[in-house]
Amino acid sequence: xxxxxKIEPLNVAKKNVHLFGCENNVILLNNPLKQPIQLLDGCIxxxxxxESAVSIIQEFSPYFHDHTLLCIQVNAQIIxxxxxxxxxxxxxxxxxxxxxxMHYVIMHYKKGIELTEGIEFLIGPHLLKRVDEYKDYFNELxxxxxxxxxxxxxxxxxxxxxxxxxxxxxIL
Numbered sequence: 001x002x003x004x005x006k007i008e009p010l011n012v013a014k015k016n017v018h019l020f021g022c023e024n025n026v027i028l029l030n031n032p033l034k035q036p037i038q039l040l041d042g043c044i045x046x047x048x049x050x051e052s053a054v055s056i057i058q059e060f061s062p063y064f065h066d067h068t069l070l071c072i073q074v075n076a077q078i079i080x081x082x083x084x085x086x087x088x089x090x091x092x093x094x095x096x097x098x099x100x101x102m103h104y105v106i107m108h109y110k111k112g113i114e115l116t117e118g119i120e121f122l123i124g125p126h127l128l129k130r131v132d133e134y135k136d137y138f139n140e141l142x143x144x145x146x147x148x149x150x151x152x153x154x155x156x157x158x159x160x161x162x163x164x165x166x167x168x169x170x171i172l
Contacts, residue, residue: 009047013026038063039063039064039065039068040060040063040064040065040068041067041068041069042068042069042070042071043056043060043064043068043069043070043071044071044072045057045070045071045072045073045074046071046072046073046106047073047075048074048075049074049075049076049077050074050076050077050078050080050081050084053072053074053081054081054084057070057088064111066110066111067110067111068110068111069093069108069109069110070085070090070108070109070110071106071107071108072085072106072107072108072109073104073105073106073107078105078107079122079160081107082107082121082122082124085107085109085114086114086121089111089112089113090109090110090111090112090114091109091110091111091112091113091114091115092107092108092109092114092116092124092125092126093108093109093110094107094108094126095107095108095124095126095127096126096127097127097134097137099136099137103136103137103140105124105127105137107124119163119164119167122160122163122164123141123164123167123168131171131172135172138168138171138172139172141164141168142164142165142168142169142172145161145162145164145165145168146161146165148161149161149162149165
């Protein structure tokens with residue numbers, strides 16, 4: 001089941017569902033608040049900010065079961081999204097980086113206890129296993145961390161960015 005409140009992404013999804021012959025396996029809704037919803041096997045939340053993603057998760061969590069796969073791509077606040085998911089009983093199963101004019105981190109979650117902590121949690125434990133594959137992303141992340149390390153007003157954010165910057169300096 002795909003839920004969206006925007007027509008253009010819905011039309012793209014319809015084309016992809018048809019292209020891959022998944023009409024019998026995927027339900028597309030353009031106004032999820034007015035249509036009945038069943039338990040979801042998967043949910044894709046992409047192209048939104050962290051607050052919108054959290055709002056969607058909160059709204060639709062009654063339709064998630066223990067094996068629902070959440071595929072999340074937020075445009076900002078990736079660390080904060082990771083923290084939210086951990087605090088709400090989700091475990092990061094995998095993550096990937098894709099490039100389409102910019103880098104996007106796609107995180108896959110299921111219900112469970114997140115055991116990753118520290119720098120691996122901040123950067124992404126699955127991404128760190130693929131440093132060579134995602135070298136461009138890590139270089140960009142290092143530049144971003146270095147920049148925010150110097151301008152962040154919040155001391156805790158400065159510390160986080162410094163940890164990321166220092167760690168990436170050692171592996172790149």
